[in-house]
Amino acid sequence: MKTIRMKVKGRVQGVGFRYMTKMVADQIGVFGIVQNEADGSVYIEANGDSDKIDLFIAKIKQSPTPSGRVENLQLEEDASIKIRNKFSVTN
Template identity: 35%
Template structure:
């Protein structure tokens, strides 16, 4: 599984109103990623993703394109300390 890592992610572009958070949760579940996704008032989607380093990299790759209907312009990331979340949730 590799070292557990956690990333703070902000996805910019047309990423609200296209099912981005729900699709991200499905992808995270497939990859064994925990954390959360939420819409921000500025139109971005903010996530924290935690898992094995390879799984987090695959999740970041997915976030760079998102689901059908999304137009991802950029993805900002920063490292965080893992928290040991046990699921991936959508927060409001």
Template identity: 45%
Template sequence: MGSIFKDFFDQGKDRESSGEVIYANDPSENISEQKIRADISGRVQGVGFRFSTKQTADELGIKGIVRNEPDGTVHVEAMGDREQLSRFIEALRKGPSPAAQVEKVVVTYDENIEEKSNFSQAN
């Protein structure tokens, strides 16, 4: 990736956001790798959110998928250890793309999410 894009997306990493994180349930006990679904609402489509989410996931070693939904939200399925997922959820809350405005991230722990070998971006 060229430095123009890297500089642009790095702008979003340290900014504050008023996005709220809502946990629908608690993580499973005694499982090292956790799986989550996250539904993100706000201005999250058409602003590089999926691209920057994939970039963040790759940096953190998260496996999963990100996709736009017809209702204007973004859906994420992610797998990683607790620390990785905690950092990833915080990045989603802030909006990894500087043009995004996250209102809410609803996180659901779900052991039934299909295993992925990497993190991908769906259309």
């Protein structure tokens, strides 16, 4: 089990980024949350098998939505992140 948090910056709000992130997570089989932040970034927490998390990270780096653009991605592994059993879009 791998647990991560990401802060994604770029053209990530107003382009369907959160909903496409959920779709990618559901297809891969990872769980967590995605939400918009006040500074224009998107915050993601995810947990799942290590291989699935690595694939999820790669898909997010490429932007899950065609009209989005990831310019910066901060990634941190953190074992204290709450383990979830579904992927949700919040706020």
